[in-house]
Amino acid sequence: MSVLLRVHDLAVSYGHIEAVKGINFHLNSGEITALVGANGAGKSTTLLALSGLLRATRGTIEFDGQDISRLPAHQIVRHGVVQVAEGRAILTTLTVAENLALGAYTRDDKAAIAATLAEVYEIFPRLKDRAGQFAGNLSGGEQQMLAIGRALMAKPKLLLLDEPSMGLAPLMVQEIFRTLVEINRKGLTILLVEQNVRQALKIARHGYVIETGKIVLADSGANLLANPEVEAAYLGG
Incomplete structure (x- = not known):
């Protein structure tokens, strides 16, 4: 190892x-x-x-x-190296989809970013269902899912x-x-x-x-x- x-x-x-x-x-x-x-x-x-x-x-x-x-x-x-901060630190006035897009800010390949987004939605189906909702309207658990999903967007x-x-x-x-x-x-x-x-x-x-x-x-x-x-x-x- x-x-x-x-x-x-x-x-x-x-x-x-x-x-x-x-x-x-x-x-x-x-x-x-x-x-x-x-x-x-x-x-x-x-x-x-x-x-x-x-x-x-x-x-x-x-x-x-x-x-x-x-x-x-x-x-x-x-x-x-990507960190999911204590307290989640999501942007509550942006949508779920906008938060996830921010996670990919270091990447340029749009096709690869789209593929990662599909993976995140597969891991967290609730985020896909709520993609257009403001992040501040999610439950605590869903906000934690979003914070992890946003981190995964950085690959x-x-x-x-x-x-x-x-x-x-x-x-x-x-x-x-x-x-x-x-x-x-x-x-x-x-x-x-x-x-x-x-x-x-x-x-x-x-x-x-x-x-x-x-x-x-x-x-x-x-x-x-x-x-x-x-x-x-x-x-x-």
Whole structure:
């Protein structure tokens, strides 16, 4: 299994506060990897650094054999790293179709974009049904589908997901996670940041547990689920 992303000694600070404290991890191509931990542990900060929205204070981020540590966010998207932000960040006054079109802004081939749109509508039939509706009129679950669909329109090699289950009803959470497995089966590598630790580790091949800016455990998703420390801290054991 080839390594798609390798992070070495990554540190990120907000002013004088170091939120991520020199972490190391890697993602294998074609796998789902989960980064889990309590609120404020440094999960979202890590994603923001990977996508170029926060500048690392030290360390390297190597993606697909290239150092992307100092690239601006729009260039990182062009390399194939696309993030679905916490809270979805869809444009509520645009239609579903317009939101999806924005996801393809880095691409020029109209036929290829149309083919990707057809794939997104196949994955999320509800988005096709609501293509002409304003995104602000969608349910929370449908907005999450739209946020993921918009990211897929960029044809990413790596999808970064920040708390996709946040604020969703349990049945919708199950549907979103099933869809992530389906997308992964098509070959897309996924890094999943989640407070819903049980759900995340169920679908992840590998997982990392982060606490106060440091990775404290790394193992397969199944082993982490069965780990008494993880169970006691995150699974209500």
